[in-house]
Amino acid sequence: MKWSDLDHDSCPVARAMSVVGDRWTLLILREAFLGTRRFDGFQDRLGITRHLLAERLKKLEALGLMHRTPYQERPLRHDYRLTPAGRAFGPVMLMLVDWATENLPSDLPPPVRVVSQADGHEVDPVVVDRATGTPLTYETMRLRRT
Amino acid sequence: MKWSDLDHDSCPVARAMSVVGDRWTLLILREAFLGTRRFDGFQDRLGITRHLLAERLKKLEALGLMHRTPYQERPLRHDYRLTPAGRAFGPVMLMLVDWATENLPSDLPPPVRVVSQADGHEVDPVVVDRATGTPLTYETMRLRRT
Numbered sequence: 001m002k003w004s005d006l007d008h009d010s011c012p013v014a015r016a017m018s019v020v021g022d023r024w025t026l027l028i029l030r031e032a033f034l035g036t037r038r039f040d041g042f043q044d045r046l047g048i049t050r051h052l053l054a055e056r057l058k059k060l061e062a063l064g065l066m067h068r069t070p071y072q073e074r075p076l077r078h079d080y081r082l083t084p085a086g087r088a089f090g091p092v093m094l095m096l097v098d099w100a101t102e103n104l105p106s107d108l109p110p111p112v113r114v115v116s117q118a119d120g121h122e123v124d125p126v127v128v129d130r131a132t133g134t135p136l137t138y139e140t141m142r143l144r145r146t
Numbered sequence: 147m148k149w150s151d152l153d154h155d156s157c158p159v160a161r162a163m164s165v166v167g168d169r170w171t172l173l174i175l176r177e178a179f180l181g182t183r184r185f186d187g188f189q190d191r192l193g194i195t196r197h198l199l200a201e202r203l204k205k206l207e208a209l210g211l212m213h214r215t216p217y218q219e220r221p222l223r224h225d226y227r228l229t230p231a232g233r234a235f236g237p238v239m240l241m242l243v244d245w246a247t248e249n250l251p252s253d254l255p256p257p258v259r260v261v262s263q264a265d266g267h268e269v270d271p272v273v274v275d276r277a278t279g280t281p282l283t284y285e286t287m288r289l290r291r292t
Contacts, residue, residue, distance in 0.1 A: 003243045008154050010252065010254035010256070011256070011257055011258075012170055012242075012243045012247045012250070012252070012253070012256055013176055013239070013242070013243060013246070013247035014169070014173075015246045016177070016242045016243065016245070016246040017169050017254060018241065018250070019156075019246075019250075020166040020167065020192060021166070021168070021169060022167070023160070023163050023166055023167060025157070026159055026163070027159060027160075030159055030289075031182075033170060033284070033289050034291065035290050052255070056159050058222075061189065063250065064249070064250075064268060065249075070228055073250045074192065075226075080269045081282070083209075083290065085248075085249035085250075087281075087283070087284035087285075088179070088245060088248065088249055088281060089245060089249070090271035090282075090284040090287065091201060091241060091245075091272075091282055091283060092226070092238075092242055092245045093159070093239045094273060094282060094287070095237060095241045095273060096158075096159070096162045096242075097158045097162065097239055099162070099198075099237075099238045100158035100159070100162040100165075101186070101212070103210070103231040103233065103234055103235070104158070104162070104164070104209065104210075104231075105210075106156065106158070106161060108156035109156070109292060110156070110157070110158055111156055111157055111291060111292055112157075112290060112291055112292060113289075113292055114282075114287055114288070114289055114290075115173060115280050115284065115287065115288050115290055116275065116278075116279075116280070116287060116288075117285065117286050117287055117288050118286065120220060121277075122283055123265060123275040123276075123277075123284050124276040125273050125274070125275065126199075126237075126273070126274060126275075126276045127237035127240060127241060127271050127273055128271070128272060128273075128274055129269040129270060129271065129272075130269075130270040130272045131267075131269075131270060132262075134262070135208040135270050135277070136180060136237055136240060136260075136269055137234075137236060137237060138179070138228070138234075138236040139233075139263065139268060140183060140234035140262065140263050140264065141236065141240065141260055141261065141262060141263055142164040142261050142262075142263050143176075143179050143258050143259075143260055144259050144260075144261055145180065145257060145258055146256065146257055146258060146259055
């Protein structure tokens, strides 16, 4: 595949870059997974300027990953919530965080843990094939150009 | 977490940005997963300049995701191969591609498919908890600050 194809977005890696290629976008999603919904909440947590935050939230709306709903009339105020497509990014973020924790060394403990909603045990994520349950690793899968 | 923490790399999301935050780095990894090993092979496939390619390969070596081995003495030539940490990125890339394919619309067919090494069937990746086999989704998991 050539660069020119990327401009036409045939490659999902290239499309994914619109989300993972931007640090603030990824961090806003992380905060949304942690339960943040208000503009001021995102701002406080991330220490981002209002201008940048507004811009990135608009981008996430345009991509269909977050949506705004009014929670107050005067003055008008909005909540920002994950759409189903945004929620579907959760497992991707989980794998990304797990991989970075294991493979990009840091002396500091990770600032978040991922636990099971059901019983609170810390989860150990692994990608498997839905049909067979086989772990999908470099050794068991193969990429093919179509 | 504040921006200042990110500079100290305590957040694995921030560390992951060194890989997923750069389009060429991600595309070089994709080519490596497709079997490319030679400098010229990466260049032909990606249409990247020699300068940028050399720089990104050095970065991938510095991160410990790829390593160089000589395959020829005169003139000296190298192969670029994935390290175990680089190979471990395979499942992350797979989830990223699967998510983008499902959630960021494109009119064009995806240029790569992922198949099982064992029998060649197209795989359907899902993240599960290793201990219980439960799919890890927005609904079943929870992020906690430590």
